[in-house]
Amino acid sequence: MKTTNNIHEKINSTLSVCDTIGDVKVSPFFKDKTMQRLFEEKEEETVYSSWFATKLQLATLLCFVVLNALALIRLNSTNKYDVNVNESTNLYGLFYDSETSILINLKDE
């Protein structure tokens, strides 16, 4: 019985410790340290983002892809054009070279 009472007393006194906990002041340098940390991170971020923003980066990438695609298409169509010209010159006995074509014409005459 005595032990139970003792235990209950101890429990109550342990729980009452909550009321005796005093205030603890934050370190006087806390504000400076935190401000430094906050704005260090921001400055690092702005080095990249100030002029070359994410939207601009995406737009640049898109331009690059479009220009490359156009160049490829154009290259393919130029090849087709050359092939067509070659085919037609062979077919009709015509050549690019003006000297050769003159010679051929002279021979024919």
Place this chain on the structure above:
Amino acid sequence: MEEEKFIQELKDGKKFAYSKLIELFEQKVFTTCISFVPNKEDAEDIAQEVFVEVFKSINKFKENSKLSTWIYRITTNKCLEFIRKKNTKKRFAFLQSILGNEIPFDKTQYFTEMNHPGILLENQEQSEILFKAINKLPEDQRVVFTLSKIDGFSNKEISEITNKSVSSVESLMFRSKKNLKKLLENFYKKNM
């Protein structure tokens, strides 16, 4: 209106606004941190993390609650995150010790290594026992008990911080006290 203007300045990343914010909240945030984590250095690190989080997430703040409530919510979450990490590390160290790797390990190390300048020397032992018991409570009970009994928030404030109704805060408070008494009873029965 005044708060709205202040929040807008924070969203714009104005340095003077953050300076004012830290001045206004540093003590209260730190006090909440040291209530959950009774170690001055760790509490300061967590408090700093709170302001970094505010800085990063201020644009996500929808202004459904007061700025102070939002900041205390972040503080509580950061403290719980810290405690969870510490407990995981302890579990990992325990596994390592089972597997035979030599890691110096003390099960109760973190919550008995108290460095709380607000605790009187004659209460040091009892405080250690109390904080160990609080750490054994389920998370929601631990939060409500700490915010109420150690940090001194009212039930209404706790309900806003934890996004719970006042009645459920009261019920959690009742259960936490009951469980704490049980935990302390077991402890004293073993150590009498």
